[in-house]
Amino acid sequence: MPVAPHPARFPRNPGIPLDLDWVSSVQANTSAVERRAGSLGARRSVKKDYQAAWLLRAITLMDLTTLNGDDTRGKVRRLCAKAKRPLRQDLVEALGVQDLNITTGAVCVYHDMIGTAVEALEGSGIPVAAVSTGFPDALSPFHLRVQEIEESVKAGAAEIDIVISRRHVLSGDWQALYDEMRAYREACGEAHVKAIISTGNLGSLRNVARASHVCMMAGADFIKTSTGKESVNATLPVSLTMVRTTREYEARTGYKIGFKPAGGISKAKDALVYMSLMKEERGNDWLEPDLFRFGASSLLGDIERQLEHFVTGRYSAAFRHGIS
Template sequence: MVSHNPGINFDEKLINNVNLNLTAIKKRASEYATRRTVKKEHQVAWLLRAITCIDLTTLSGDDTESNVQKLCYKASNPIRADLLKELGFQPKELTCGAVCVYPSRVSDAFGALSSFKMNEKIPVAAVATGFPSGQYHLETRLREIKLTVADGASEIDIVINRTAALQGNWKLLYDELKQMKEACGNAHMKSILAVGELGTLENVYKASMVAMMAGTDFIKTSTGKEGVNATLVNALVMIRALRDFYWITGYKVGFKPAGGIRTAKDACVWLTMMKEELDEEWTTNKLFRLGASALLGDIERQVYHYVTGRYAAAYELP
């Protein structure tokens, strides 16, 4: 179970005089992007860990009850049973971290997981607060959170007010996020920063700190709808903010990259970054999630290759 971040009072000192060394950040990020990743059984172990951290996602305008049911079934059975058996797992022992849908599809997802007897193991996450733009009245955004929680969502991915961030109105952003956190009740709140729309890395750091001060349980890179989504450079700034917040307050906040993460190699790179920049605990689904829809297919393909010695044809994997 993900732990709640109680947050702290707004402290402007934590975001004043932020100085970032862009050259050093890019150099460090490039080391993760170009290094040789783990191989063979070690790679499979990392990939199975990555599966447990995936928020398996569908956020399409044509989502229906049937495709949400398929998503939930895949989250409950992410790898073919015969492949899992070869790796020493029992059916349904390995699952995705959560399923993520639009608010109107939450009841469908909760119902499907209940029918599979997986509703207590796999949480339902939902985007809210006028996703992806956030350009709605605050009252509307808060109401959407409450309705989504009432439908069965236990994790809420909210979008921050980018206008407040771009104008440097950090107290306004903090106050809005505090109200959103309260509206979430017992549900965990993930704050989507939309880093591709924040203008500068300094804003990325400040938005991360303000979200954590307000009590967010995860900071998330992007909606997946922006021109720039989860990049290692932006992520490194957010991760360093996570570390600073932990050192200052003692509270551990999670991290969720989303948008453009499609390959097994990508998953290994992200896990490596979390382990090296933070620690082992930040490579579990308590504190790390991967927002993705296509990633699981490539991971299953790599697992199939490890077990059988060949890559699967398209019809061999669901």
């Protein structure tokens, strides 16, 4: 039985008609964005009990992910077991969080592994997310990309991470991007859709901002930085730019859009910086899994290692915190 996305606290974004005047007016002050992004890690520090609490929250915001050519059903089942019990029991007891039922936000896999993940997560309340639309390059025929979404939803995926066609952004064909994203949104039905902007391929923060706006206008529930396969994935300047587009979109339409940085976030300290960004720019609502996710594979291991240090005062070897 497919698990629904996390219960929404707010109305889902239905999309709006494409507003080309709005899109063409969108700009990005790169030097100001980089200056603001550079200040985040330097000015904000979370220590001791507060750091442990933030790291526990970070676990609940993860899309625990495996997207490799050597994925097997056994590997996915082990990943799902980790998603259900992300911390060793001795750490759970030492931290006093036995009653919180801490799990990851979702498990993200390729289409072929959806059935395995749905079965392994049955009864846990953890949704399965699937990458789709010719991930990671979106170069398969369009009708097959749409069909892939439909098949993944039918197989039990509650969330679909789609990849936009970068060429539409690079050529400024906003109508084509809107129409593509709209078709993906319709194919998802009740499943929530995360639009992967592939920021490392777009050339400028202005393109990132405009693509983000068009995807939200077309009905995206989340906007996501990267596939994790590009040479440059999530960065703070790109993330700040995208987060601010969600703020502007909400101000104009009233709809809250989620944000997912993905690729390259593998250390607990990085997760804390991104959470600080969300809290400062968007507030506490964006520290919940219905509005913020990390696309992560190795991040959980480092968070568990840091929590063990908090409990024992000693750092353990990374191999003691395997993911799958």
